[in-house]
Amino acid sequence: MDKTQSNSWVNVLLIVDKFRVFIIFLLLLVIASFISDAFFTVTNLFNVMRQVSIVGIIAVGMTLVILTAGIDLSVGSVMALTGAVVAGVMTAGMPIPIAILVCLIAGLIIGAFNGVVISKGNVPPFIATLAVMVIARGFTLVLTGGSPTIINDASYRVIGSGTLLGVPVPVVIMGVIFLIMYWVLKNTTFGRSIYAVGGNEEAARLAGINVDRVKIFVYSLTGMFAAVSAMIYTSRLMSAQPNAGTMLELDAIAAVIIGGTRLTGGKGGVIGTLIGALIMGVLDNILNLANVSPFYQEIAKGAVILAAVLLDSKLAKLNR
Amino acid sequence: MTLLTMKNITKEFFRVPVLHGVDLEIDRGEIVALLGENGAGKSTLMKIIAGVHEPTSGSIYLDGEEVTIDSPSDSQHKGISIIHQEFNLLPDISIMENIFLGRLPRKWGSFVRWNEMKEKTKALLERVGIGYLAPETSIRQCSIAEQQLIEIAKALSFDAELLIMDEPTATLNNEETERLLQLMEELKNKGMGVIFITHRLNEVMHAADRAVILRDGEFIGVKHVEETTQDELVAMMVGRELTDMFPEKKNHAGEEVLRVEHLHVKHQLEDIHFSVAGGEILGIAGLMGCGKSELSRALFGLYKLESGKVQVNGSTIQTPKDAIDAGLALVTDDRKSEGLVLDLSVAENILLPNYRLLSKRGVLPKKQLNEVVNVWFGNLAIKASSPQVEVNQLSGGNQQKVVLGKWLQTNPKVLILNEPTRGIDIGAKAEIYKRIERLAEEGMAIVLISSEMPEVLGLADRILVMSDGRISGELDRQEATQEKIFEYAIGGGSNG
Ligand SMILES: Nc1ncnc2c1ncn2[C@@H]1O[C@H](COP(=O)(O)OP(=O)(O)OP(=O)(O)O)[C@@H](O)[C@H]1O
Ligand SMILES: [Mg+2]
Numbered sequence: 001m002d003k004t005q006s007n008s009w010v011n012v013l014l015i016v017d018k019f020r021v022f023i024i025f026l027l028l029l030v031i032a033s034f035i036s037d038a039f040f041t042v043t044n045l046f047n048v049m050r051q052v053s054i055v056g057i058i059a060v061g062m063t064l065v066i067l068t069a070g071i072d073l074s075v076g077s078v079m080a081l082t083g084a085v086v087a088g089v090m091t092a093g094m095p096i097p098i099a100i101l102v103c104l105i106a107g108l109i110i111g112a113f114n115g116v117v118i119s120k121g122n123v124p125p126f127i128a129t130l131a132v133m134v135i136a137r138g139f140t141l142v143l144t145g146g147s148p149t150i151i152n153d154a155s156y157r158v159i160g161s162g163t164l165l166g167v168p169v170p171v172v173i174m175g176v177i178f179l180i181m182y183w184v185l186k187n188t189t190f191g192r193s194i195y196a197v198g199g200n201e202e203a204a205r206l207a208g209i210n211v212d213r214v215k216i217f218v219y220s221l222t223g224m225f226a227a228v229s230a231m232i233y234t235s236r237l238m239s240a241q242p243n244a245g246t247m248l249e250l251d252a253i254a255a256v257i258i259g260g261t262r263l264t265g266g267k268g269g270v271i272g273t274l275i276g277a278l279i280m281g282v283l284d285n286i287l288n289l290a291n292v293s294p295f296y297q298e299i300a301k302g303a304v305i306l307a308a309v310l311l312d313s314k315l316a317k318l319n320r
Numbered sequence: 321m322t323l324l325t326m327k328n329i330t331k332e333f334f335r336v337p338v339l340h341g342v343d344l345e346i347d348r349g350e351i352v353a354l355l356g357e358n359g360a361g362k363s364t365l366m367k368i369i370a371g372v373h374e375p376t377s378g379s380i381y382l383d384g385e386e387v388t389i390d391s392p393s394d395s396q397h398k399g400i401s402i403i404h405q406e407f408n409l410l411p412d413i414s415i416m417e418n419i420f421l422g423r424l425p426r427k428w429g430s431f432v433r434w435n436e437m438k439e440k441t442k443a444l445l446e447r448v449g450i451g452y453l454a455p456e457t458s459i460r461q462c463s464i465a466e467q468q469l470i471e472i473a474k475a476l477s478f479d480a481e482l483l484i485m486d487e488p489t490a491t492l493n494n495e496e497t498e499r500l501l502q503l504m505e506e507l508k509n510k511g512m513g514v515i516f517i518t519h520r521l522n523e524v525m526h527a528a529d530r531a532v533i534l535r536d537g538e539f540i541g542v543k544h545v546e547e548t549t550q551d552e553l554v555a556m557m558v559g560r561e562l563t564d565m566f567p568e569k570k571n572h573a574g575e576e577v578l579r580v581e582h583l584h585v586k587h588q589l590e591d592i593h594f595s596v597a598g599g600e601i602l603g604i605a606g607l608m609g610c611g612k613s614e615l616s617r618a619l620f621g622l623y624k625l626e627s628g629k630v631q632v633n634g635s636t637i638q639t640p641k642d643a644i645d646a647g648l649a650l651v652t653d654d655r656k657s658e659g660l661v662l663d664l665s666v667a668e669n670i671l672l673p674n675y676r677l678l679s680k681r682g683v684l685p686k687k688q689l690n691e692v693v694n695v696w697f698g699n700l701a702i703k704a705s706s707p708q709v710e711v712n713q714l715s716g717g718n719q720q721k722v723v724l725g726k727w728l729q730t731n732p733k734v735l736i737l738n739e740p741t742r743g744i745d746i747g748a749k750a751e752i753y754k755r756i757e758r759l760a761e762e763g764m765a766i767v768l769i770s771s772e773m774p775e776v777l778g779l780a781d782r783i784l785v786m787s788d789g790r791i792s793g794e795l796d797r798q799e800a801t802q803e804k805i806f807e808y809a810i811g812g813g814s815n816g
Contacts, residue, residue, distance in 0.1 A: 199661035
């Protein structure tokens with residue numbers, strides 16, 4: 001058996017593995033530039049990022065949740081509900097800052113509820129958040145009466161459609177959240193505890209980490225990020241939609257998984273998730289630019305998710 | 321024809337060589353011991369036979385015929401059965417289903433023959449000496465030593481020609497070890513080949529025909545056991561002579577630190593009452609199932625107490641957090657499921673209990689933390705290219721050193737050690753014993769739980785013997801002997 005040659009091949013693959021998401025992303029960019037001249041324009045790129053921001057921000061929370069070996073199916077409904085809250089508060093005549101505050105707190109509380117049920121109540125995350133998903137959607141329908149709530153205060157438009165030094169505000173918000181959470185995961189007790197809890201909950205508990213508190217924190221943050229996305233969404237449409245964010249949880253989970261975070265917890269991070277979300281956004285964008293029918297777009301998106309995860313498990317077997 | 325021949329085996333992980341040209345040979349009706357320090361490459365070599373790893377180069381022959389072993393199931397089909405150093409039992413299913421995992425006895429193609437499986441399991445458990453466990457018991461309810469014996473029963477259930485056991489005796493006490501060695505002898509007489517890994521040389525002298533020695537991935541040599549001595553084997557393993565195993569004892573007990581008052585835990589512990597002073601090493605001995613592991617968990621606040629209390633310097637312990645805050649540290653015997661986060665680095669595992677204590681308002685002081693890590697990485701001579709390596713890439717003994725480092729660096733007031741040297745090689749053991757003795761000299765109160773009799777006798781100032789969830793005897797250092805401990809352990813003894 002000649003193994004020396006296959007060895008350098010393995011080395012290449014190992015490097016590929018480390019930057020796997022980046023490489024897929026770059027490849028996609030190259031393909032995009034061939035498909036359409038319109039792709040590499042500042043307007044288009046900002047457009048892609050703005051579209052990604054809603055899922056991207058939620059996916060940050062989802063990354064934390066998945067790192068603790070959990071899952072949050074309620075994010076889409078929570079976004080709809082907090083959207084209805086922000087629109088409702090404004091319709092009631094409150095100023096924008098109050099509306100924003102109430103919205104964030106609402107998201108935080110729903111998230112905390114998830115966390116408490118999961119940790120103190122010992123309910124599996126899948127079940128707990130599935131229930132909250134349904135409940136939150138119900139409350140949204142109650143609050144909106146089943147039809148869109150229109151927002152009249154024009155200055156609210158800034159959140160979703162404004163720019164800051166030429167950069168769309170949603171992109172700035174997303175960037176700031178990613179940076180902060182990247183730092184938090186790396187440099188704080190809370191961040192490192194998330195990895196420990198997801199890697200081996202029992203060992204973490206024995207090391208004196210307050211596992212319940214870590215979980216409650218993580219779900220609370222995720223709820224709050226859903227509220228942030230809700231504001232971008234409602235500002236874009238200048239209304240709250242009762243059916244906003246349906247299936248959004250799946251997009252967020254897909255971004256996290258494509259980004260290389262392990263579904264069983266303990267491994268991964270937000271940088272991968274950012275790239276994962278961008279990959280999905282760019283994919284949507286080029287399929288649009290190439291005039292592919294929306295039906296085929298869905299198929300292509302599913303195929304990319306599958307390919308990314310398959311590649312992952314193949315590479316994991318290399319170092320046998 | 322020899323049963324198995326491995327020639328010039330090399331193995332690299334990510335380009336880092338861990339085996340360089342190792343040879344191994346075993347015949348039917350032979351017991352071969354595989355020896356070497358932690359990280360020498362023993363487990364890796366066995367995993368190559370088991371189809372877990374692929375050799376980078378070299379050849380393997382079965383009955384004289386060159387083969388490649390592509391996967392664990394391929395290895396099984398070729399008549400090889402292995403017990404890995406880290407267990408592979410599913411915690412929430414029964415013993416019998418674990419033993420027959422993937423090959424449940426069936427009728428009409430798909431219906432499980434539960435009765436047959438139960439009977440077979442009973443016989444197997446009987447054979448390894450844990451016949452008292454019901455086949456329906458879930459693994460989670462079994463102690464580490466019991467789990468080890470279940471792994472052995474599982475390995476026996478395959479109709480194998482070659483049985484490989486990676487440190488099967490690391491958590492077993494004298495009696496259980498004795499029985500296992502006898503079992504190996506029986507298998508050998510039936511014509512099986514047995515390879516076993518151990519760090520206890522008396523077992524080698526007692527049971528093996530030949531010993532193969534590795535050091536740092538190099539093949540050092542092979543010896544017929546009748547023609548060698550323990551000292552020679554140690555010299556070959558370590559590359560130098562080893563002097564005293566146990567440090568000199570000084571008496572330095574100070575004030576009472578840990579106080580346990582009439583502790584009761586339902587179905588586990590009954591009326592446990594003792595105290596430990598600063599500077600004292602209290603040994604706890606007893607047979608499997610006597611409750612010594614449960615006691616360690618109860619001290620750390622992991623059980624709901626029916627009555628009684630645990631106090632450290634006057635403050636009462638009810639949760640692990642109380643325990644850590646009061647200066648208690650627990651080295652558990654189950655490193656895989658309780659001791660380590662395998663996917664995190666050595667550094668992070670060592671720091672885990674400290675995150676809460678060292679951080680300034682939640683932000684980690686990187687520099688200070690790195691210093692702590694480097695000190696313990698060096699102190700314990702952990703074999704890894706850097707502290708940033710993930711723990712799952714370390715050898716078993718080196719993982720155990722990480723568990724020790726993790727708790728030692730917290731500088732606790734009370735240190736509970738449950739099988740602290742499980743899987744650690746002789747040289748490193750002597751170092752660790754010295755360190756434990758030094759910690760006691762500095763005033764730490766130490767509770768040492770071990771199935772290794774010489775360890776308890778060599779280190780402890782005082783020994784409590786447990787039997788059936790209660791303390792059945794107490795012995796001073798001067799009066800303690802292996803025989804007396806055993807007498808108390810089986811529930812007898814003078815006051816008994
Ligand atoms: N999956 C892996 N990836 C990278 N390195 C590994 C891997 N498995 C083992 N190693 C390295 O190979 C070397 C040999 O490890 P091995 O587990 O074979 O040692 P061992 O002789 O069984 O030691 P011990 O007595 O501690 O069990 C170690 O340095 C270890 O770090
Ligand atoms: Mg080993």
